[in-house]
Amino acid sequence: MTSYVTLPYPFEPTEAPPEYRGRPIIDPERCIGCGACARACPPDAITVEDDLQRGVRRVKLDVSRCIRCAFCEEACPAMAIKLSREFELATPNKEDLIQIVEIPLVKCAVCGRYTNATVRQVAKANAITTHLPQALREEMSGYVNLCDRCRRVRAASRIYESIPIFHKPSTKATVGEVHGSKT
Amino acid sequence: MGRKLKSIWVFHLNTGACNGCDIEILDVLTPYYDAERLGVKLVGSPRHADALLVTGPLTRQTYYAAKKAYEAMPPSPRIVIAVGTCACSGGIFYDSFSVHGGIDKLLPVHIYIPGCPPRPEEILFGIAQLVGLVNKKVKQVVQRASPELKTEPLERLWLDLREETRRVVGYFDRDEVLNTFKELVLKAYTRYDPRRSLEKLVDEYCSQTDDPRLCFVMKYLYTRFLDILEWYKKSHYNIEDMLREEAWRRAT
Numbered sequence: 262m263t264s265y266v267t268l269p270y271p272f273e274p275t276e277a278p279p280e281y282r283g284r285p286i287i288d289p290e291r292c293i294g295c296g297a298c299a300r301a302c303p304p305d306a307i308t309v310e311d312d313l314q315r316g317v318r319r320v321k322l323d324v325s326r327c328i329r330c331a332f333c334e335e336a337c338p339a340m341a342i343k344l345s346r347e348f349e350l351a352t353p354n355k356e357d358l359i360q361i362v363e364i365p366l367v368k369c370a371v372c373g374r375y376t377n378a379t380v381r382q383v384a385k386a387n388a389i390t391t392h393l394p395q396a397l398r399e400e401m402s403g404y405v406n407l408c409d410r411c412r413r414v415r416a417a418s419r420i421y422e423s424i425p426i427f428h429k430p431s432t433k434a435t436v437g438e439v440h441g442s443k444t
Numbered sequence: 445m446g447r448k449l450k451s452i453w454v455f456h457l458n459t460g461a462c463n464g465c466d467i468e469i470l471d472v473l474t475p476y477y478d479a480e481r482l483g484v485k486l487v488g489s490p491r492h493a494d495a496l497l498v499t500g501p502l503t504r505q506t507y508y509a510a511k512k513a514y515e516a517m518p519p520s521p522r523i524v525i526a527v528g529t530c531a532c533s534g535g536i537f538y539d540s541f542s543v544h545g546g547i548d549k550l551l552p553v554h555i556y557i558p559g560c561p562p563r564p565e566e567i568l569f570g571i572a573q574l575v576g577l578v579n580k581k582v583k584q585v586v587q588r589a590s591p592e593l594k595t596e597p598l599e600r601l602w603l604d605l606r607e608e609t610r611r612v613v614g615y616f617d618r619d620e621v622l623n624t625f626k627e628l629v630l631k632a633y634t635r636y637d638p639r640r641s642l643e644k645l646v647d648e649y650c651s652q653t654d655d656p657r658l659c660f661v662m663k664y665l666y667t668r669f670l671d672i673l674e675w676y677k678k679s680h681y682n683i684e685d686m687l688r689e690e691a692w693r694r695a696t
């Protein structure tokens with residue numbers, strides 16, 4: 262009987278061991294588009310950009326840049342990105358190695374422009390602040406749907422309203438008026 | 445590459461690799477992986493080579509050497525194989541002052557084999573693809589996420605605990621360890637005096653496991669869990685009632 266030393270690999274399939282660090286894969290069901298992975302990634306294999314025309318945030322993972330350090334998996338707060346055991350990645354075309362996840366952005370409730378938060382980020386923020394007092398949550402919920410500019414305007418007018426010595430009814434401004442559009 | 449390749453003679457060119465990829469190439473040539481089955485032969489001069497096996501990012505130092513090696517190859521088929529993330533795109537060195545990027549900045553690449561370093565099977569897969577034994581398995585994906593997000597009840601607590609687990613457990617086992625602890629917590633909260641019974645459950649777990657590290661993590665998480673509860677209490681977050689509810693919901 263002959264015994265063979267050589268692995269029959271390309272002719273017969275094989276699997277990587279369980280702790281093998283293969284290509285990372287983003288789970289589009291879980292990703293909230295926070296960009297923590299892009300910050301953690303040492304070679305910038307993950308990039309995040311907002312497409313304000315279409316109103317989506319694009320999380321782009323370029324496996325041909327990835328060194329499989331698992332920093333992204335460490336950083337992800339939604340447990341969305343995971344290193345898989347996939348290793349058969351060779352390809353003649355580098356574009357094949359790109360994964361893009363698009364997550365819708367929130368539309369500003371006042372001016373209608375896209376904000377810099379995704380719909381899922383807001384959902385996540387709501388889910389982890391359930392312990393806050395109801396009044397505070399209500400105050401917060403007035404802000405999460407606004408763009409940066411409207412948020413500042415709202416904060417300013419809320420402060421203005423809360424300080425009695427400034428408060429003259431004739432000069433009181435509302436968010437819509439300051440911004441030039443009524444909601 | 446119009447015609448099918450049969451046996452490729454390769455010249456190994458290191459343009460600035462950290463040597464990780466070169467070691468893997470060495471591995472591929474050992475009898476265990478035996479790339480010579482696929483017709484690959486390592487040659488000592490680019491003049492004899494059909495293919496250039498490039499590892500490492502394209503550095504300024506090696507730019508002209510790589511160019512010369514490519515020009516010294518016979519005019520056809522002049523295949524370039526990029527092995528490793530560095531050769532594919534510059535990898536971890538991509539923004540270094542002395543690095544141009546991947547080898548594709550200089551030469552037309554026929555096959556990219558990413559990985560840092562790629563395991564020998566990955567390199568074999570790449571070569572097998574060159575000689576037409578297998579087809580590529582990856583393709584670009586663009587996924588549009590739906591606006592809904594699945595969230596768990598008590599998400600905040602589990603996230604805080606995960607943050608604590610991060611301090612002592614590596615990424616590979618973290619979720620598993622955390623899930624074990626989660627089950628202990630939910631079990632304890634179906635009982636009278638959950639804190640005491642959680643302590644007992646952790647002790648029980650420690651006596652059953654033969655891995656002292658797991659025992660340490662569980663005890664650590666237990667103390668952190670109590671701290672988190674205290675902290676929640678200060679911010680008027682009455683989590684214990686919610687935990688009890690959730691525990692009963694799961695138990696029934």
Ligand code: SF4
Pocket residue numbers: 285298301302303304305306307326327328329330331332333334
């Ligand atoms: S494993 Fe490392 S290099 Fe790869 S995407 Fe994650 S953080 Fe970036």
Ligand code: SF4
Pocket residue numbers: 287291292293294295296297298299320336337338339340341342
């Ligand atoms: S994969 Fe994780 S860390 Fe990266 S954007 Fe999505 S949720 Fe954030």
Ligand code: SF4
Pocket residue numbers: 328460461462463464465466499500501527528529530531535536559560561562
């Ligand atoms: S891809 Fe990784 S292992 Fe290969 S040369 Fe670059 S840094 Fe080294």
